[in-house]
Amino acid sequence: MTTLISSPWATQRARFLFRRRDVRGVDAPLASATKDGVVLRSDLDFSVWNPESNTSNYKLVEPDDFVIGLRSFQHGIAHSTVRGNVSPAYTVLRPTPSANPRFYKYYFRSQLLISQLANITQGIRQGQSIDIEAFQNLHVAVPSPQEQHRIADFLDMEMARIDHLVARKRHLIALLDERIDSRILELVGASELVRPTSGSPVLPLRRLLSKVIRPAQANLGVVTAYRDGQVTERGTRRADGYTLSASTEPQGQFVKVGDVVVHGLDGFAGAIGTAETKGNCSPVYHVCTPNHAGDSRFLARLLRLLALQGYLGNFAVSTRERAVDFRNWDLFGRIPIPVVPLAEQREIGEWISKVRPIRRVVEQSTELAAERRHALITAAVTGQFDVSTASGRNVTEGVTA
CATH class of the missing domain: 3.90.220.20 (DNA methylase specificity domains)
Known part of the structure; x- marks a missing residue:
């Protein structure tokens, strides 16, 4: 018997909390499991996917389902907020009433859990995937319904807070980039024309x-x-x-x-x-x-x-x-x-050079935010602190740097 992670709560085998479901042949858009959860392929970077001739065997995934795909252990198990069809190679799990999907969305992305999932993989190198039978026999923590709800609310709030801080910094970079690009377009004109509107x-x-x-x-x-x-x-x-x-x-x-x-x-x-x-x-x-x-x-x-x-x-x-x-x-x-004349080239080149150190600071802050996000999730879903008394100012300390 393998215990997934240490926690103050009772545990149950995963098979009693998440039921495998296999519904096929339903008309729905294509979806895929990513590090950000299950998303529609139409919302992904268009260069990633190749057209597929036959998707009739694809499995239906519904909102609040969980999906185990290839190398899922690297980013946890993907939570779905969409309705779509996923590869038949994926395993679709439906939470039972005892499992609040909002809580387990975070639980399955905790760093300690991910390290445990890496130990129940099969295959080698790029072909590794989670052994489904081994996963179903794992013991997962089961807080009370009230505690699951409370932790999910806390993490929703804190993730939104961190994401907002990161978005503000990225917006600053976007504004600086927009200024540079606007200046270039002033010089070269409309991009759909071979000859720039300036007559250069x-x-x-x-x-x-x-x-x-x-x-x-x-x-x-x-x-x-x-x-x-x-x-x-x-x-x-x-x-x-x-x-x-x-x-x-x-x-x-x-x-x-x-x-x-x-x-x-x-x-x-x-x-x-x-x-x-x-x-x-x-x-x-x-x-x-x-x-x-x-x-x-x-x-x-x-x-x-x-x-x-x-x-x-x-x-x-x-x-x-x-x-x-x-x-x-x-x-x-x-x-x-x-x-473009050399003088204008160098002027814009200097702008670009001045933005680079600002971009590096934003990147470092974003990496720090990701680290704190993972640490916060792990601490909350393993009961390392009581979320009802946790201070938002303390848990996000350093993200605003």
């Missing part, structure tokens, strides 16, 4: 940037272009979705600080920026340096903006599902790009 000249991209290919260097981390425009060594950010072992081996090409880096497949979604750290990147990237004393910070931001505006996609000759393939440099380098 237009040159092929390869006249503004030169593609460089340097051998990868040993003992360096993997540089990644993220969709928010940051290009940095992967270890400085969350590495979800990547094979960490790859970071120990030289791969692809060497990137210097200040290079303009364009992801050949995800560039359409904003994965374009100036390298903030040196390292090695995949061959799918274009690593470039400016010609004619151009400002790399400005040129990277201009390309990212034109990609997000849909301008660059107009020149693609092949596409994936709702995505644009930029991997062919010969074709990509021919795209006509508005030419």
Whole structure:
């Protein structure tokens, strides 16, 4: 008999609190389990999903169901707020009246529970998933209905408080980014036009940037272009979705600080920026340096903006599902790009440089908020403190830093 975590409450086997349900053939939108819970695929990043020809065997999931999917142990068991159909490889669980779904939504995301779930997995590496039979035999804490409700109310309030603090900081960055992008659009005009409205000249991209290919260097981390425009060594950010072992081996090409880096497949979604750290990147990237004393910070931001505006996609000759393939440099380098005077390039480049340290502070604050969120959830659902006497000011201390 395995006890999931220590708590002051009675326990029951999970099978008595959550019933497996298997309803198929229902007309409902596609959904999937994510680290943020079960969500409709239509609300997810559109480049993640491929069209599927036959979904008749998919399982119905309803609001307040829980879903165990591939590698669910990494983020807990996903709680659903939507009605949809999920992969037949998933296990759908319906809570019994003894299990308040709002409480167990947090309980299943507590850090101690996640570590226990990792011990009942089957398969290897990327194929690991929770052993359903082992999960059903686990003993889970069962506070009284009143206590479950009280803890859920407390955590709802505190999660909303933390999320609000994070959202305020992100809004500040968004306003600064909007100012920069608005200034660029003033200079280059409407992105759907080949020639900018300002009447400035237009040159092929390869006249503004030169593609460089340097051998990868040993003992360096993997540089990644993220969709928010940051290009940095992967270890400085969350590495979800990547094979960490790859970071120990030289791969692809060497990137210097200040290079303009364009992801050949995800560039359409904003994965374009100036390298903030040196390292090695995949061959799918274009690593470039400016010609004619151009400002790399400005040129990277201009390309990212034109990609997000849909301008660059107009020149693609092949596409994936709702995505644009930029991997062919010969074709990509021919795209006509508005030419902005060097003085304006450097002015905007300085703006970009001034925003970066502010962005780093916000990122650090966001990471701290995530850590405190996990710690707070774990403490509350394991009875480490009485939520009826907990101070909101104390539990969120440090998030406002």
